[in-house]
Amino acid sequence: MTDPVAPEASAPLPLPPAHPRRLVYLGTPEMAVAPLRALHAAGYEVALVVTGADKRRGRRAEPSPTPVKLAAIELGLQVSHDLADVPAVGADLGVVVAYGRIIRRPLLEVLPMVNLHFSLLPRWRGAAPVERALLAGDERTGVCVMAVEEGLDTGGVYASVDLAIRRTSTAAELGAQLTDIGSRLLVDTLAAGLGTAVPQEGEPTYAAKLGPADLHLPWERPAVELDRVVRVGGAWTTFRGKRLKVLRSRPWPADPAPGAPGELHADRAATGHGTLQLLDVQPEGKAATAFGDWANGARPAAGELLGAGVDA
Incomplete structure (x- = not known):
């Protein structure tokens, strides 16, 4: 990587050899x-x-x-x-x-x-x-x-x-x-x-280098955009005040969103356009797991919100 500031005009840099060894x-x-x-x-x-x-x-x-x-x-x-x-x-x-x-x-x-x-x-x-x-x-x-x-x-x-x-x-x-x-x-x-x-x-x-804010899932965005964040790696939201990483997902852009952005219904979260199916997640301080296994322990209520009160 080189200097992002455009240099002033100066002598050309030396050319590399055609066949370096x-x-x-x-x-x-x-x-x-x-x-x-x-x-x-x-x-x-x-x-x-x-x-x-x-x-x-x-x-x-x-x-x-x-x-x-x-x-x-x-x-x-x-x-x-x-x-x-x-x-x-x-x-x-x-x-x-x-x-x-x-x-x-x-x-x-x-x-x-x-x-x-x-x-x-x-x-x-x-x-x-x-x-x-x-x-x-x-x-x-x-x-x-x-x-x-x-x-x-x-x-x-x-x-x-x-x-x-x-x-x-x-x-x-x-x-x-x-x-x-x-x-x-x-x-x-x-x-x-x-x-x-x-x-x-x-x-x-x-x-630019990615930071935590780039990997936060803003549920008001379309499902296809949120899925891209997940596919980058490190995507996160919150659930009941704790971070929840989303490791794998599937967008359903044609699905009518069943409520407010972030509203959870079974394994799908409402977004600004369509729904995002959550496949694998990782709760804060715990190992990665299938969404269904996480849900069996967390017992989210129908319509409970992901990302409520998030500070990215």
């Missing part, structure tokens, strides 16, 4: 593991892997490494958490995949970089392109190999592949598909030669 890999989450493995398996010399710092996953847990760090150690690759270590390894290209930090111009002047970005640019530049495409109801998404510039995902595109978003696609499913497709695209693009990046065309949109 010695790489620096910059990535952090699970989505960045498969591309690293693909480059290593294809015979590229990965001189250094730069990833996020070890983090605690719980209050009392010991700091644990990022998924990319674990994979790099398994592959016997040198690992760093510091971008300042990049120039010293003598690489001819940097490969960025969901690294999660700003890469400044001074480093780009030393080492040209490409980025594997999980959208069809210029739509959904930024941190959460898969989730934002799903929330927006896009019919297609994709993955690009692009040049890294100073602006936020503004570089030209070397290659891209698109992918249909099905009506039941989840963010996790799309992420896995795009990671697989993108890993092959990255290796194939480097093997074929980078050539000239094609400037992006069209109106850009931006994919």
Whole structure:
């Protein structure tokens, strides 16, 4: 990811070699593991892997490494958490995949970089392109190999592949598909030669990182929109003052809503348009369960409201 502030006019950044061999890999989450493995398996010399710092996953847990760090150690690759270590390894290209930090111009002047970005640019530049495409109801998404510039995902595109978003696609499913497709695209693009990046065309949109408010279910919205939130993952409402995650659902847009938004009748909640069938839920502090099993214990009354008194 690069700086979102548009830079002032300056000298062009150096172009990457057509056929790089010695790489620096910059990535952090699970989505960045498969591309690293693909480059290593294809015979590229990965001189250094730069990833996020070890983090605690719980209050009392010991700091644990990022998924990319674990994979790099398994592959016997040198690992760093510091971008300042990049120039010293003598690489001819940097490969960025969901690294999660700003890469400044001074480093780009030393080492040209490409980025594997999980959208069809210029739509959904930024941190959460898969989730934002799903929330927006896009019919297609994709993955690009692009040049890294100073602006936020503004570089030209070397290659891209698109992918249909099905009506039941989840963010996790799309992420896995795009990671697989993108890993092959990255290796194939480097093997074929980078050539000239094609400037992006069209109106850009931006994919800000999601927060709890983005995953809250406002029952006055249509059922199909609420189902998209559920398919992103982490969707939540409240029931009797406690959070209730909705893990899996099915929209019934043609159903007449049987009352006020959020009103619960059996396993269906009224929405602003249609009803949303709740299939799997997770009560606060408890394990995930089928809605029917939850309802047997919670015993919601007919017409009881979900989301009453919510503070997102």
